[in-house]
Amino acid sequence: MQYKTQLREAEDNWEKNLETKISHLETENSVLKAKINQLENEAKEMKDEAKKMKDEAKQMRDEEKRMKDDLQRKSDQKENDDQKSRDEIQSLRTRIQQLELSDLTRQQDTIKQNQKNEKIEENMKHLIHKTEVLENHSRRDNLRIIGLPEDHDKRKILDIILQEIIQENCPDILEQEGKVEIERIHRSPPVLNPQLTTPRNVIAKFKNYQTKENILQAVKKKSFRHHRTTVRITQILAESILKDRKAWNMIFQKSRELGLQPRINYPAKLTISLEGKVWSFNKIEEFQKFVKKRPEQNRKFDVPAQNSREPSKGN
Template sequence: MDNLPRAKTSEHQTKVRKANPPHSDRDGKLHRSIKPKIPKKNKKKGATLDTFYGAKIQNTEEIEEETQANASKPSKGKGNSPQTHEEYESEMIKKMEAFWEEKREIMQKKFTHLQNQFDQTEKENQALKEQESIKQSQNTKKLEENIKYLTDKVIDLENRGRRDNLRIIGLPEKPEINTKLDMVIQDIIKENCPEILEQGGNTATDRAHRTPSTLNPQKTTPRNVIAKFQSYQTKEKILQEARKRQFRYKGMPIRVTQDLASSTLNDRKAWNMIFRKARELGLQPRISYPAKLTIYFQGKVWAFNKIEDFQLFAKKRPELCGKFDTENQRARNT
């Protein structure tokens, strides 16, 4: 049973060799030539593959010939007249120019629209900036007014807290070595206004001290003395007497003034030159709270809050024009 398939195979191989004898190529190698298989007829379509592909090739060649023939023929114009190649090119150029012109106009319109929108946006931004600038200016002005109001309020409160105080200027340093400062103040009252003691006024002080607290060896002038009185009425009587005459301590001249905040004192010092000149001219000058100058001129009392206001007043009066040199005063202050 095992030999039967082998015999059949050998017999089949022998038939194939006879039908397809070997042949040699240029290299001397033997090859068997294989005959192409003949396609069977397609019973449904009734045509072979060669016929089908041949028909397709023939149709393609016919289409190419027809295309070449149409290309060689001149096209017809509007009046069914033949159109040359130059006319065709000219017509196409005109169409292209019209096409791009239309596109250019569309782009120009879009650009103009965008430019208008940009300009409008710029105007709106500028308007917003101006509004914001105005708003900031208003806020800044309001803040400055509030700061000035609060500053003045604080200064006023400080001055009111000092209303029971007197400032003694020019009192020699260390007379309190053997006597305390409060006893020195009692001696000043006895020497300059004894009537207050005779009337039974309360001249007692809560405290008295030098300011600043430390002595500067480079300064030759003595430090001021600040005295706080228990009675506001007694303090006012002493101050009124000090305005009438020169106070002294053991024969040495001293000044007694109202104790005020440092900023208020600086504002009052700005009037020093004008105050002295007005006293020389008999204008009866006076510095009222907080730093206002009053003078008596031509039967009237005039008050000035600022030096500039007094300058304008003096320039308009021939009797006062040129007699108050405020520039020199400013130079001394600086």
């Protein structure tokens, strides 16, 4: 009986222990399930994280590829731009060389043209001078009579009137046979302008140059008249010579006031008497240099200072 009781107690204890163990196992199983769920969740999270990282890695690879492509494109564009710049620089250099060559050619052409122009100018000056010489030579035997009334030559021809003027004012000039040889004589202009109140000038060309010079010398000594009418007789010169002579006016007048006996010789040369000598000057500059070396005369003429050589001397 006691054995049964012990056996029953043992069975009860075993059952309790078994239940306890089962309870522990169930608890452990629950814990394991919870851990498994946790691990599964963690595995899922890790899987999701891995997928996310994989996606990010793909995005990074795509971004890297895009950046490489963009960098390559920019590099290619830069190379193209650099090549274009090099081509433009080369083109500019070529253009500059062409312009420099063209400019050099223009300069050479300009130099040649200037030389040609200078040659033409020299030829023109030579031709003008030659023309003036020929013009003056053609006029060297001519005289101009100013103030002779028009009605005088209505009664007599001009040739006879001129003979009368010479006879009346300088009879000693008359040549053999009592007559001055005249090549031609006429009024200038040839046509009378009724609106003019002054008579036209008379131009006379003498056959003998010395006769003309003798008349000019006589005119300087006295006023010429014809039948109580005063007439002026002057030499006919080219405009250029008249201009050169006119340039001496102020110096000529001052020289006359100072008693230097000034004269204007052909074509436009000034002569003065000073210090017992006759000095001649072809240009005003020569006269200015001359008086500069003589302070007393320089003050009288008020000539600006210039350096010069001594002008020519004559007797």
